[in-house]
Amino acid sequence: MAEWATRGVTLLPLGVRFDAVRVPASRIHSSVCSEDPKTVAAALDDWLCGPVVRDLRASSGDYYVLVAPGAEWHGEEQRLGKGSFLVIPRIGNLSMITHWVVPPRHPGNLCSTARLRALLTLADTLRTVEP
Template sequence: MGQGRGPITDWLAGAHPVPRQAEAEWANHGVAMLPLGVRFDALRVPRRRIHAAVGSDEQGTVAQSLNGWLHGPVVFDTRTNCYYTLTAPDAPWDRPGDRLGTGIYLSVPRVGRQISPVTFWAVQPQRPGQLCDPAHLAALLATAEPLTVES
């Protein structure tokens, strides 16, 4: 995987059956479609739930809070208006929200400077294999539950 931009990029690209294709997608478009269930799954959380939990909708504040709570990579996609926390494929999740895994592809931004205004890292990975612990996400979301009323 020698054309990568470092060990984190190489690790992410390794989720793709043809890692060089992922690298080319990052180079040409700033995002790559990576299959879930190989190196990681994703937990999809609506923007409103994350913003209620962290008490802000300001991008820098949200990023800092997510990093402090989750200690792992989080993607934001403006098309779905959702955050995607990257978790281990076998990590337990029994909370409301969607677990995305095998058979689903996720738009994953390239590591480094943001290129896409649509899909970008809310929290970039800091090392290969770094993933979020779903228990930390559950704890974060629990902080907002008393503040929101479902209708």
């Protein structure tokens, strides 16, 4: 894509190759018990085994977990599909806008919604246990 070559990022339509589940940074950080970028990346790679993008344009710094189009999702986090677009960085590109937390391992590599639900359930459990 020309935008990747010139800008390092491109706007891709969701619902074609993948959908995205938008997860607030606070939920991800409580799930993995860390805000350290390297720790978060390693934990998400281990748990989700698929690509995750972080959008740094907003102060919240939401994470976007890439999942199969139409994959079952009943979590409270917003699922984005047809009619939505997501800024996707070129792999290896360092951008102030968005970056890969976990790049895709191979073409077609996507996260399991079941594994994402398990990770977020862990965050909910930890939140109820912590003082």
